[in-house]
Amino acid sequence: MMIDNTDISVVVQGPVQALADRAMDEGITVRVLKSIRQHLPGATIILSTWEGQPVEGLDYDELVLNQDPGPNINRYKADGQPDKVNNNRQIVSTINGLKQVKTKYAMKLRSDNFLTSDNFKRLQQGFPKRGEQYRFLKERVVVNNTFTREYAKGLPVVFHACDFFYFGLTEDVIALWDFPLFQDLVYDPSKAGIEQHDGYPYYMPDCTQRLWLAALQQFDSSIGIKHLHDYSSELRRVSDYCYANNLVVGEPEVIGLGLNTKFSGNERANRTGSLITYLHHLGWQRLYRRYCDPNWKIQGDLQDWLRITSLRALLLPPKWLEGRGRLFKKVRG
Template identity: 40%
Template sequence: MKRSWRCPMNNTFQQITVVVQGPVQNYQGRTHHEEGITQRCLDSIRTHLPSAKIILSTWPDQDLSDLDYDQLIISQDPGQNHDGFCPVNYQRQILSTQAGLDAVTTPFAIKLRSDNFLEGNQFVAIQQQFAKAELNQQIFSEKVVVNSNLFRRSSHGHRVIMSPSDFFYYGRTTDLKLIWQQPEFNQHDFSQQLIEQAQKVAGTPFVLEAEQTYCQIWLKNIAPNTTPLLKHRFDVNQHDIIVWERFLASNIIIADPQTMGLGLRKISQRKVKRANEYSHIDWLKLYKKYCDNTVTINIDKDQRQLELRRLFKLPLSKLVFKLKNRSPF
């Protein structure tokens, strides 16, 4: 569904701070981004959020030439993770995001990776359009907008949960802090259990997606009684799916990059949407089911084609994966 969301003319962006986090440009060992991507990121914020404050949260010895920001935060690089559960750069992303959010004084904030950029500001209006929540399901004070690119609904034909993209988060600053300002991983009372579970599938295609490990940690921290501890990527039953969907409907808005105003790095761009990702219409169906049954959903050509591809592709993908890989459970 392609909608043209537009921010109200009288809205200013002075209440928003953009935390741009991560390495500046490319660096040794990570050279797959186009040159000048961080400068493009910062310039795009000036264009599309002209009154917003920009905080650049990065590492020492970065080339900051010609970069336009309001506040610079330099953190000491914590290095790669070696805990047996988190992705190798988990603490790097957490630390740079936390350091940036610590400096935010505005009521709204954006967490934006330094290798993405803006193409509009429609997400500001989108965040206010779906305010209803299911009774006793609201965790955040307002909904948080997350982009649909790499927000996985399935993997190898199997339904999965807790696999949101880490590119872009927009919402109340207090809500973003709930997500990103977590204690060190080993300080969680569930960390050892996650490590032990991860060791059983280490080196297999059943390991959690990187995005699942992030979400597993922050969601278990803020909703401990309803969040399961995943043993592997596909460790999900119908009850878990419903719990996840109800959380999404009342707390998150999944928006498509092209209609929310998010620009994607080249390696993330696709001619057609991946069959394993959520679309905004997928999310809208959840919102209608759990929060507001008066919502009108217009299924457009892109959504029909997406659902048709899922109908044929996902069962085939599931079968191929099953033939190639024996389950460890």
Template identity: 40%
Template sequence: MLFFVGFLKNMKHFWRCLMNNTFQQITVVVQGPVQNYQGRTHHEEGITQRCLDSIRTHLPGSKVILSTWPDQDLTGLDYDQLIISKDPGQNQDGFCHVNYQRQVLSTQAGLDAVTTPYAVKLRSDNFLTGNQFVTIQQQFTKTELNQQIFSEKVVVNSNLFRRSSHGHRVIMSPSDFFYYGRTDDLKLIWQQPEFNHHDFSQQLIQQAQKVAGTPFALEAEQTYCQIWLKNIARDNTKLLKHRFDINHHDIVIWERFLASNIIIADPQTMGLGLRKISQRKLKRANEYSHIDWLKLYKQYCDNTVTININKDQRHLELRRFFKLPLSKLTFKLKNRVPN
């Protein structure tokens, strides 16, 4: 019995040392404001301190970079490196979401300082509850022939990763909360030139102006994704005229990209904590779940994968069955698709 107890203690110590060594290969870039400012008052008190403390708890040995703006209250914040960038202010280009350049710039500045092979991009108003995403990232390594863009898959959380909107299928609408993968792959996503320097920027602006202020305008996440994906996969990336400007072929291209390059993971099982305004008792019917992604991975990359449909997924699919057609019909009756 004593031998067995000693064996368990030694294995626990070995596992802790192994994981700490793994975590030393990771840098966490925490990006964004650390306090509220005029026009943005929904941050929870102390959320960035909670974010940074959670990294120390769940990724011991990792490096923490805080990439933020001038005049922030940094009292009591625990980080290894601080990067202060000049605030570019809100976007005025007529296409990107108002805080697009803020998010891109603070993420770029943080990733520029990363020297480890792996990195996390984490918003300053979220936090970690575990480190399961490290293991998840290595679990689904197969890809479809000629579909791989990243050197390894990038883990993105399912919260606000939209699969549909108003009952219609949509593409290129991933969440911007959390990204984990090879540092070079995250740089492919976030190390972009300024929006107006893209040769397709004026076309996107002109298209956006036609649907500005309507329910057909792109989601903020669609603007982000369309820009970085067009930048790294030009030939396979469509410039959307509006939120629902897609056909079945476009959906297939998007799904094949997801299966070979992204892992969509649910926050509660990957180790991501959400700010209060993002929490829901039930998963939104319009979001991807991890099981939704697993079905794509099985279809395009590895047909040997076993998928266990749990109770939550069954409830999600049941709500979709009733809710989405009704939502689509209601939207169609109220709105006419733009030319």
């Protein structure tokens, strides 16, 4: 049975006006809020942003004003300069908004992305079978495939789920964001002159990996990786099983999500070289069939899937060789 819009709350999280370290499309949050009213009439909109942000005139039902925790340090460059990311900002604005939800279902939506349809409702209800292992949620949560990577820098990666968009049971979405803030990496003077980060001398885990793993570790503390390309057949199996048993992964157009210009059009994240690295909806269905429902018949544009598969066969081998070479140089110093 289709989910009723009145049973949905949308948490629009993040700044509504560009910050010094985060550019935004002009007027994008107004567009976000309008898209929710258009595609989810009757849903509750909770705007979770920062104290001091200009919220006057914005169309929301509830407002959560958060104290800005600021960016967190995840790396030091060789010259000792810290590299800062907004993981903690995303965690704070997301979980504080979600904790105000009173409806059965909830969505986590960035303040610079927007809805293009309500197809995520059908997807969330469309895959009822579950596997026995790594079943952490009551129902599946729908996520975007942009940056849900199977490959990075030409090499395979695991536990690389996108953090842009989550839709599912409120208790499930909360469970995936209710974890401690990341601690700043402490500078080690004895290592001055070299990079400092988790996983050194390998590439450090990606931000999306860190957020997804932090969620999974609330259920199973043994799940983890040492660096970006930490990989084995068993890690692949666990990662795929977690995707299959807890998520529904789909392209933005499949789930009904519009991305800001930073991630759309001709931008790098939307070019062929990046698209072939993502886990596509048809690929996710293969995981669902493998781990949850062996009788599932894959649905969708098979011709497009064949195109992606062909491009992977053509473009990934040279990227793999390049990635192996870069990684070898990095590790050898």
